[in-house]
Amino acid sequence: MSKLKPNFFLDSIAHLRAHGHLIISDDLLKTTKQEDEDIVLYLEQDFEKECLSFPFEAPRFNANAALWASKIVYYASLLLLHRKDTKKDLETMFADYTGVVDLSTILSVDLTLRFLPQIFLELEAIDPQDPLVIVLKQILNTWQFSAIHQTFKAEDIDKHIYLNTIEIKQVFLNRIVDKKAINWAHDAQINSILIDYLGYYKNDIWKALQPIKTTNEH
Amino acid sequence: MAKNSTDIIEFLVRIDRSDLDTLAQIRHFENLKLAQNENDLWVKGFSMEQINGVAVKTLPKKNIFYIKDSKLFPKESLLPIGKLPTSLLWTPIQMALLLEEPQLNHNFFGIHEAVDIQLAPYNDEKQLFATLINLDSISKSTIECSPNFRLEHLKYVLINNSKLLIIGHPTLAIKGQSFWLYNDFLLPNGYHFKFPILSNSIKQSINSTGVHYALWQKNNSYALIKKSDFKPMSISSFRRTLSLLDIHA
Numbered sequence: 001m002s003k004l005k006p007n008f009f010l011d012s013i014a015h016l017r018a019h020g021h022l023i024i025s026d027d028l029l030k031t032t033k034q035e036d037e038d039i040v041l042y043l044e045q046d047f048e049k050e051c052l053s054f055p056f057e058a059p060r061f062n063a064n065a066a067l068w069a070s071k072i073v074y075y076a077s078l079l080l081l082h083r084k085d086t087k088k089d090l091e092t093m094f095a096d097y098t099g100v101v102d103l104s105t106i107l108s109v110d111l112t113l114r115f116l117p118q119i120f121l122e123l124e125a126i127d128p129q130d131p132l133v134i135v136l137k138q139i140l141n142t143w144q145f146s147a148i149h150q151t152f153k154a155e156d157i158d159k160h161i162y163l164n165t166i167e168i169k170q171v172f173l174n175r176i177v178d179k180k181a182i183n184w185a186h187d188a189q190i191n192s193i194l195i196d197y198l199g200y201y202k203n204d205i206w207k208a209l210q211p212i213k214t215t216n217e218h
Numbered sequence: 219m220a221k222n223s224t225d226i227i228e229f230l231v232r233i234d235r236s237d238l239d240t241l242a243q244i245r246h247f248e249n250l251k252l253a254q255n256e257n258d259l260w261v262k263g264f265s266m267e268q269i270n271g272v273a274v275k276t277l278p279k280k281n282i283f284y285i286k287d288s289k290l291f292p293k294e295s296l297l298p299i300g301k302l303p304t305s306l307l308w309t310p311i312q313m314a315l316l317l318e319e320p321q322l323n324h325n326f327f328g329i330h331e332a333v334d335i336q337l338a339p340y341n342d343e344k345q346l347f348a349t350l351i352n353l354d355s356i357s358k359s360t361i362e363c364s365p366n367f368r369l370e371h372l373k374y375v376l377i378n379n380s381k382l383l384i385i386g387h388p389t390l391a392i393k394g395q396s397f398w399l400y401n402d403f404l405l406p407n408g409y410h411f412k413f414p415i416l417s418n419s420i421k422q423s424i425n426s427t428g429v430h431y432a433l434w435q436k437n438n439s440y441a442l443i444k445k446s447d448f449k450p451m452s453i454s455s456f457r458r459t460l461s462l463l464d465i466h467a
Binding site: 052053173197198200201205 | 388453
C-alpha cells in the first residue's frame with residue numbers, strides 16, 4: 001500500500017489556487033496534523049512565488065495565519081454543498097484568528113482567503129438566512145484585503161490598518177484596481193487616494209473610476 | 219508709310235560653322251530654327267527680347283540681322299546687305315542640336331568613395347518609444363516598488379548586464395536616454411539620420427529581415443537587439459532576471 005495518504009484538504013486547496021475550482025470531498029470536517037503540515041509547506045512555497053511580485057521587500061510567511069485561513073476556506077466550501085447537523089460546530093470551525101495583524105499575516109491569510117468572497121456570495125444567494133452567512137460576513141469584514149470584490153464590500157473600511165503603512169496601502173490599492181472593485185473605490189477617502197495613486201494612468205487603467213463629489217454634511 | 223522698327227519681330231543670327239557648340243546656350247529658346255550652308259550657321263526666330271538678352275549677346279563672332287521686305291538688314295542699320303540665301307533648310311533648334319549623354323568614364327576611380335552614416339540634430343518632436351536606463355540601485359528599487367499598472371504595458375531587455383532597454387509609453391520615472399522608432403531603428407530623441415533617404419538601404423544591409431531593433435547611439439554606433447528578446451515587464455520577471463544572472467545592483 002502506498003505510503004502517501006490521500007490528503008483531501010491539500011488537494012482541494014491546491015486545486016482551488018491553481019484552477020479556481022472547488023473539489024468537495026465527502027464528510028471530512030476535520031483535518032489531521034499531517035494534513036495541516038502538508039498544507040503549510042505547500043502554502044509557504046506558493047507564498048514565496050507570489051512574493052516575487054510583491055513590491056518592496058517581501059514580509060515573512062506566517063504559517064499559523066495561512067493554515068487558519070485555508071481551513072476557513074476549506075470548511076466554508078464544504079458546507080456550501082454538503083451539510084449534516086453542523087450548526088453546533090460552527091463556533092469551533094470558524095474561530096477567530098488570534099494573533100497580530102500585520103503585513104505578513106494579511107498576505108499569508110490572503111493566499112486562500114481571497115476565494116472567500118465568492119463562496120460567501122454563493123452561500124448568500126442560496127440562503128440568506130443561513131447562520132454561516134453571518135459568520136463569513138464577519139470574517140470578511142475583518143480581513144478586508146482579501147474581501148475586496150466587485151460585488152462584496154466590507155461595511156466599514158479599516159483605514160487605520162490599510163492606509164497607514166505604505167506597503168499595505170500599495171497592495172491594498174493594487175487589489176482594488178486589479179479587481180476593479182468599484183464599490184470600494186467609491187468610498188470617499190479611498191476614492192481620492194486611489195485617483196492620486198493612479199495619476200496619469202487613470203484613464204488607461206480604469207476609465208469608469210470617477211471622482212465622487214463629497215457633499216458637505218450639516 | 220515706313221513701318222515702325224518695333225514691328226520687326228524676327229531677327230537672325232549668323233555665326234561660323236566652327237562655333238556650333240556655342241549655340242548650346244540658346245538651345246532652350248524653343249522658337250528658334252537652325253539652318254546651315256557651307257560656311258555659316260543661321261538661326262532665325264529671335265524675338266526682340268531674346269536678341270537683347272545675355273544668352274545672345276555672349277555668342278562669339280556673330281552677326282545679327284533682321285529681315286524686311288525679304289531683304290537682309292544688319293541690326294540697327296537701314297541699308298540692306300542682300301538677301302537670305304534661299305537654299306537653307308530650317309530645323310527646330312532642339313532637333314538640330316541633339317543632346318549627347320557623356321559616355322561612361324572608364325577612368326573614373328571615385329566609386330570607392332563612401333558616405334559616413336551619421337546622426338544629425340532633428341527638430342521634429344517624436345513620440346518616445348524606448349528608454350535606456352542604467353541598472354543601479356535607484357532604478358532597481360523604483361521598478362520593485364512600482365504598482366503593476368506602471369509596468370504591465372512595458373517590455374524590457376537587459377543589455378550587458380548593466381543597462382535596461384525599456385520599450386513602451388508612458389515609461390518609468392527613471393532618468394535615462396530616450397529613443398524614438400523609425401523603420402525599426404531606435405534613434406535618440408532629437409536626432410535623425412543626416413541623410414534619412416538612406417535609411418532603407420541601411421536597414422537592408424544590417425537588418426533586412428526586420429527581426430531586430432537597431433539601437434543607434436549619438437556616437438554613430440549601433441547595436442542589434444532581437445525583438446523577441448523583449449520580455450513583459452513585471453516585478454517578478456525583473457527579480458528573476460536579476461537573480462538568474464546573479465546581478466546585485
